[in-house]
Amino acid sequence: MSAVKANTPFVRLFGRYLREQGLPVTHQREAVAEVVFTSPEHLSVDEIERRLRQGGERIGKATVYRTLDLLVRSRLVEEHDFGEGFKRYEHRLSRQPVHEHLICLECGKVIEFRSAEIQRVEARVRDEHGFLPARHRVEIYGICRECREAGATIPAGGLTCPIDTV
Numbered sequence: 001m002s003a004v005k006a007n008t009p010f011v012r013l014f015g016r017y018l019r020e021q022g023l024p025v026t027h028q029r030e031a032v033a034e035v036v037f038t039s040p041e042h043l044s045v046d047e048i049e050r051r052l053r054q055g056g057e058r059i060g061k062a063t064v065y066r067t068l069d070l071l072v073r074s075r076l077v078e079e080h081d082f083g084e085g086f087k088r089y090e091h092r093l094s095r096q097p098v099h100e101h102l103i104c105l106e107c108g109k110v111i112e113f114r115s116a117e118i119q120r121v122e123a124r125v126r127d128e129h130g131f132l133p134a135r136h137r138v139e140i141y142g143i144c145r146e147c148r149e150a151g152a153t154i155p156a157g158g159l160t161c162p163i164d165t166v
């Protein structure tokens with residue numbers, strides 16, 4: 001008997017995907033899937049590993065990466081690259097299907113928001129260009145409220161006045 005409670009319907013769906021692909025449904029794969037499916041956050045691999053350890057699981061990094069790759073391919077999990085040098089993973093099905101992201105450059109927090117305006121823009125562009133949209137991605141980078149209250153500001157990037165350097 002496995003220690004992980006592989007009873008969420010999403011873990012069973014993932015198991016079905018693995019069997020369809022001719023891949024073994026292992027306890028380790030189920031444990032990784034369980035962590036992603038039971039978290040409301042956008043988890044990094046490090047965070048996923050920490051939660052597995054906290055749950056008493058000992059699973060190597062390679063297995064975690066491989067399982068995340070399979071989860072993304074099964075389309076149950078979405079992979080994000082917010083430019084932090086690592087990927088984040090979120091469960092696609094238990095959440096609002098259409099949401100956008102705010103990413104704090106100071107603390108790395110990811111905040112979700114929904115926007116009827118953005119969906120209206122998508123509809124208008126579809127009509128104007130006869131383009132059938134499958135998905136879109138809106139990411140706003142900045143400083144979250146907590147970090148602003150702690151005094152963080154947006155770092156100045158690049159040259160302020162290129163003429164001065166000549």
Ligand SMILES: [Zn+2]
Nearest residue numbers: 104107144147
């Ligand atoms: Zn922040």
Ligand SMILES: [Zn+2]
Nearest residue numbers: 090099101112
């Ligand atoms: Zn999200």
